[in-house]
Amino acid sequence: xxxxxxxxxxxxxxxxxxxxxxxxxxxxxxxxxxxxxxxxxxxxxxxxxxxxxxxxxxxxxxxxxxxxxxxxxxxxxxxxxxxxxxxxxxxxxxxxxxxx
Numbered sequence: 850x851x852x853x854x855x856x857x858x859x860x861x862x863x864x865x866x867x868x869x870x871x872x873x874x875x876x877x878x879x880x881x882x883x884x885x886x887x888x889x890x891x892x893x894x895x896x897x898x899x900x901x902x903x904x905x906x907x908x909x910x911x912x913x914x915x916x917x918x919x920x921x922x923x924x925x926x927x928x929x930x931x932x933x934x935x936x937x938x939x940x941x942x943x944x945x946x947x948x949x
Contacts, residue, residue, distance in 0.1 A: 869888060
């Protein structure tokens with residue numbers, strides 16, 4: 850779903866999510882966050898310097914790169930969790946080890 854989120858760009862070169870009720874809403878629901886917050890996460894860069902919060906609006910290209918980086922990170926974490934879980938389930942128990 851995350852890869853289906855599409856962006857537009859206004860006259861100030863600020864990106865925005867084209868359809869906030871489609872894939873964005875699905876992804877936000879799966880992640881348990883507000884769709885507006887998810888839109889901001891994808892289209893705004895926030896940094897803190899010397900105690901001051903700086904918000905920079907991303908252009909369409911950078912918003913798409915942000916979306917792709919977040920999707921990649923999520924898939925990586927999910928894959929690692931699955932591998933760890935399978936390893937836990939397949940690992941021999943202490944009882945099985947003592948019988949060997």
